[in-house]
Amino acid sequence: MPQAKRILVACGTAIATSTVVAKAIEDALRERGIEVITRQCKASEVASMVEGMDLVVTTTPVPTNLGVPVIQTLAFLTGIGKEAVIEQIVKALGTK
């Protein structure tokens, strides 16, 4: 079994919107048979927590020069355009 991908989910609090996003990503990718581990953090902690992560998904602006792909999206909160973002995440993780 391939190793689970690690996704860092960021928002302003590491509590409110990032929890919604992290759970939504876990559910959506599990449906597609992709195992992921999510960790949540505050936007100000992204730089120090990004090591060992495969992808950063954030609801708020974060630095982009992190060495891993960054996806900034509100789709998981508003429900609009959610499928497209999930595709984007799957592609960024490089899983078939």
Added chain:
Amino acid sequence: MEGFLSGLKAIIDALGATVLLPIIIFIIAAVMGAKPGRAFRAAVTIGIAFIGINLVIGLMWGSLTEVGQAIVSNLGIQRDVMDMGWPSAAAIAFGSPVGLWVIPIAILVNIVFLALRLTKTVNIDVWNYWHFAFLGSLVLAATNNLAYGLIAAAIAAALALFLGDWTAKAVQSFYGTPGISIPHLTSAPGVPFAIVTNWIVDRIPGLKDVEADPETIRKNWGVMGEPVILGLIIGIVLGILAFYNAGDATTVITKVLKTGMNLAAVMLLLPRMVQILMEGLIPVSEAAREFMQKRAAGREIYIGLDSAILVGHPAAISSSLLLVPIAILLSIILPGNRVILFADLAVIPFVVALFAPLMRGNIVRMVIAGTLELAVGFYIATGLADFFTATARSANFAIPENAVRITSIADGFLWPGFLFTKLAEWLNVGGLVVLVVLLGVAMFFYLKNQEAWEVAAGAPASK
């Protein structure tokens, strides 16, 4: 009605949030169309979150009480109101008698406002309904009347919609979030401070041209944005102030380091516990989103979200990093202040986030406006501490012996809390009427001259 409500309050007091809130969340989720299995699991999760939050608040309150009392007797300064942080405030608000009913109340207010075309915002940010419950429960503490508390929560929900609409255009253009508004009662109340500060600064030669670079600030002050380290440092400093004369060197060092570790632990554990609460609210919040979006279909609407989506912006982060030491300094020097800051130093980005559009991200101005808002906030918080603490009691939180009183920057420092509580205390139901009239007048002028208001809040002016 009165008898029914007081009977209800007795039952609520007996069961407590850990039992009652899950039951109510289950019913709300099921009524709005969430699958029963999922709703049930979510409801149980919420009960668990309350048990966890209670444990951590107990730890924090215990440590801070000991520290606070020692500081008072050591230094002779009256600083006996402890900042327990917004996670505590949110849990207390949801666990209060008002919090039990706040979700259906706020949804109802939103739907009525949409139907009457008084708002464009569909506030799907169910999590932040805690602010409405918080204001409502302060009013309950001030009047001892649950009906007043519930009405106050409804007024708060309407206030959030109004502030969200008013600032929406500014937020959308500055932060690049089309179709979004921020009906968030920690951020939106700061806009008047920003307007006044901006007006004054524009008239001061020299100062009006000063700018600061967010990147440099973030590099040099970044540690202020890491809650665990911040908690450790503040814990050690408070520990030194409290225990420097507690005995021989070993005793002092042990006590100081223990205080530091306890408070660092709180900074990590409290948000984790609140995360569980948030997780439990997801099914409700999804159901509410569909429920309301369906009723607003085919209209121009804004989707109301948490300011958590804004505060990663360099202007918000950098100005709040600078405000951390300023806030600590204010807490020491302001005469008559009784608040010691702690947990909510991490929440300052939320206080300043909505300054940014109007000030075009100018950090110097944001820091000045933030300093003003916080300075006023210390007095508001000192004045509201009794009501805040009474609310924690009514939500059945574990309160240590001889506990100090509590507050939080969000929202204990902000003017809506002061306005709601004092009006209700002085005028009872008349206070609620005054609130409705004030809000009605503000909305009337806003709807009459929307563009001017929006530009005043920082939206770009159309030619």
